[in-house]
Amino acid sequence: MIPGTFDYHRPKSVSEAVALLADLGEDARPLAGGHSLIPMMKLRLAVPRALVDLAAIADLRGVRRAGTDIVIGATTTIAELIASAELAVALPIIRETALVIADPQVRARGTIGGNVANGDPGNDLPALMQCLGASYQIAGHAGTREIAARAFYQGAYFTALAPGEVLTGIRIAPPPAGHGWAYEKLKRKVGDYATAAAALVLTMRGGQVASAAIGLTNVGDTPLFAEDAARILTGSALDKATVDRAVAAAEAITSPASDGRGPAEYRTKMAGVMLRRALVRAAARATH
Amino acid sequence: MAKTHVTMTVNGQAVEGLVEPRTLLIHFLRENLSLTGAHIGCETSHCGACTVDLDGQSVKSCTVFAVQAQGADIRTIEGMANPDGTLHALQDGFREMHGLQCGFCTPGMILRAYRLLQENPNPTEDEIRMGISGNLCRCTGYQNIVAAIQYAAAKLSAPQEQAA
């Protein structure tokens, strides 16, 4: 398992990276942690002619506040997400999710940008970003733009990212203090993609769901934003009948592949089970 | 293919070499530097046999290009012994607690355990199991690896307790 040949570039700034990608054309790929791309290259399923390594661009790394929002740089590693005190307080679901991604070594190299940008439906963070209503900051030759995570994914490995564009950061408005959250993931073993997983954030008011957002991982060609399920839950006291209806609505939007993790029917049902379990944990965590 | 000049620090020594951009760090270590302690077991970043310490983190060196490690500070199993030549507590622990059999996963496992104990000097059993979950062992069933890491953790923290 030897990757094909490529030219290697290590720009110092986003503008330099974007200019390089524009010059090099479609056969060039940005390289962040490389833990999706390099295995694909070793299998020769990806054969880029040039890699533009983003590691030396200091601006792209780290978690910072932008007003009330939080912006996470694209090359912030999964390990850094876990270690971030800021995120632990404002967005604890990120830490919970990050801890079930791959394994310690992969988390040390893998980045949030790579995880959300490459369009692999198996990755955990895209559904979470949809759940959180995150938007992706994108730089390209023509300038910068921002696109909602909920509008970003078009198919397996197909996203709204145009050739030559680089995802530079992720902006998230944290849910209000006291929100409930859970990322519930079923997997065969540590390091595996989800058989099915559900990301859930909700707020409660007077024993009723005031708001809810749900993302589903690896049960379709893209991450799934389960809007109907969330709407069904809103205003309810999470009684069994409502939860059953919400789960059914979430299951209805799935179209998982049949693979080693199980046949499609099973994975659809597991998306429902994960949502059900996420609801129990998130509701217990919600303080008002 | 044009080659790139890379420099890095490996086990405290400055090293350099000419590599293709695609040269994997594990091959640079094993072939260019003849540091054959780290192994290749799966090539898809699942087994962890190639684990080395890179700038204070455990990484799978089969999934890092040598050019990405330009300027990095790397430690491999060959650099684990103490400066006075005695073995590191983990190296002792793996032998004392029978934490290895065929030995193929051991260098990666010890390097991972080293970083784990840097981050968490007194891990619980569950924390150890999670901490080494990126390293596969086919021989031991992990039970004695966990014991070996516990042995090392106790040994490494012992002097501090005496001082306190």
Next chain:
Amino acid sequence: MNEMTPPTAAERTDKLQGMGCRRKRVEDVRFTQGRGNYVDDLKLPGMLYGDFVRSSYGHARIKSIDTSKAKAVPGVVAVLTAADLAPLKLHWMPTLAGDVQMVLADGKVLFQNQEIAFVVANDRYVAADAAELVEVEYEELPPLVDPFKAMAPDAPVLREDLAGKTSGAHGPRKHHNHIFEWTVGDREATDLAFRDAEVTIKEMLSYQRVHPSPLETCQCVASFDKIKGELTLWGTFQAPHVVRTVAAILSGIPEHKIHVIAPDIGGGFGNKVGVYPGYVCSVVASIVTGKPVKWVEDRIENLSATAFARDYHMTTEIAATKDGKVTGLRVHVLADHGAFDACADPSKWPAGFFNIVTGSYDFPTAHCSVDGVYTNKAPGGVAYRCSFRVTEAAYCIERGMDILAQKLGMDPAELRLKNFVRREQFPYQSALGWEYDSGDYHTALRQGMEKVGYTALRAEQKAKQEAFRRGETREIMGVGVCFFTEIVGAGPSKNCDILGIAMFDSCEIRIHPTGAAIARMGTKSQGQGHETTYAQIIASEIGIPADDIMVEEGNTDTAPYGLGTYGSRSTPVAGAAIATAARKIKAKAQMIAAYLLEVHHDDVEFDIDRFRVKGLPEKFKTMKEISWAAYNAVPPGLEPGLEAVSYYDPPNMTYPFGAYICVMDIDVDTGVCKVRRFYALDDCGTRINPMIIEGQVHGGLTEAFAIAMGQEIAYDEIGNVKGASLMDFFLPTAVETPKWETDFTVTPSPHHPIGAKGVGESPNVGGVPAFSNAVNDAFAFLGNTHIQMPHDAWRVWQAGQKLGV
């Protein structure tokens, strides 16, 4: 020194670190410092690298192979195809099972990832690049994937080379895809037992295709010296001496000019017994290029092309009385061998020792038949951490006994206790032809039941079942009982050989003048710790500290000929050779001691680390003194020196056994199974190093857990191999792996010089049925009879759905 109190007998014994002590491993000193010496660590001047072009299809005719683009890549030295090997008659090779196998595809391919061309270049990256450029034109042929369809009248013809051959190495062939039928037992008596039976069960029990997948893949370096006409071959060989003989037969190079070296091996588990195309191609490439050639398999190649295990489909019937006494066993196996019969069994045993299938039970009669068939899958059928087909047999009988217990409404442990071969029946003649050497099954199972609190577990299970029925929980609980008897230590020359070579093993011990020693054996450790344990045997036998004994294996120039390490044969066979060689040395040492002590040799006796005059313990000569004397003061008429060689042909196999109990909790909503507790009692006879035994048990149980709970090399309907990487092939991490409780009884083998039986494979053999029985037991109260392995979450969930949970 003289004023000091002489060491006590206990102190002298401790100093030896002989049998029974938890001696730390000598191997670990190098392994913990990254100083192991594995094949891929070897670098020779001018070394070239080989890489394979492999088949995209499961079954296809090869219309053309164009190597021109690959050959044009700078750095490529050669590209070999079958056409290049044919003049040397090396495009096919014999298998250990009496079949032949393509080295490189000859006209057609018979499984996906089959070897088609071998690219040799000055760099492994260049070889990989060039392999991509070899163009193969295929004509797809209908694939045969399902073994149950292999012998259909209209099944595609896989092996055109066998056209018209109505018999193979193991007798008549019934069909163009049939390999052999092997039968054993009394068919008539068994039929009669079933005719008269009060109760019978019948179930088809499948043991899926899995793979040993050691962490180090298969690899070699071949170096042919044209001037000397000598070949040196380093490789991941569990049986290096056999490899040398095979290499001599295949290549025509005289055997004394072939040097096979197995350095440190990163796990074998049966994967590294056979000879693979990579080895043959590397040798040919070295001969052709005059340079050393290295071949290193990648993980996908390992999982998809070298040596699968199992793929046994066992229709199992047991006859019994109403009160639970077994009266007959009938098993038919459909064995999927893939494209070539490359099983690594002793020659006369096409289904290995599957006839251990009567297990630990006193079956008055039994009959077993095995049909081997070809399919478009990788060849293999190796003994993955088990003696030959013994894990299949143990799974068959242990699931069968549980199914019978369920039908009878008996507790599975009670049924076993009722039918065990009793202690006084040993040596016991089984209905299918084996003579079990020793055992005490009742003691072992009762000890296990007591340790786990078996009665309380059953009570808890019953309460949980009731709670489940009331809808109070979605978790169910299973208790898996397994009592296995293995047959290991192949084997006696009267019934065991490989390519005609009897399956003895060997040991040579040389005591140096200072009392230090080197010992060499015909086996080869892959992690079992031979360097440590073998020295312990010698230490106890002849009184030299284990630390003063170097154990060396794997170099065919220096080690005595042996058949290698697999099938738990190292301790039963080589361990016996060590003891017998040591006893030869001891006998000579006794002569020397008597001479030095000026008494008759009958008047001295061995005492831990010395010979002493009987009745005068203060008059003695230590082994150190005797060693020195062996080189300068031997009795008249005796040759100087102190060394011995022993080739040991065992009189019988050994029969380790054990009682395993698994407690499993199952979440029926997800199918996720969690092992709450696993208790393993092993009786491997005399215990040489308890630390290493426990380590072997931990490791074997972990492999058994992986097999039962998730491992599978599957193929889709057109012959594409699925799951052949560590993303999908289930090798559990420390997180999934349960914690293991070990225990033991000791029932020595009566025929083995030190009473040892072997242990490395027991946990795999006994573990798989224990896990599977636990899963099946959990669902039994809902009407379940049998759920096929692997018990991964989705299959368990599906089973629950079928039962209406």
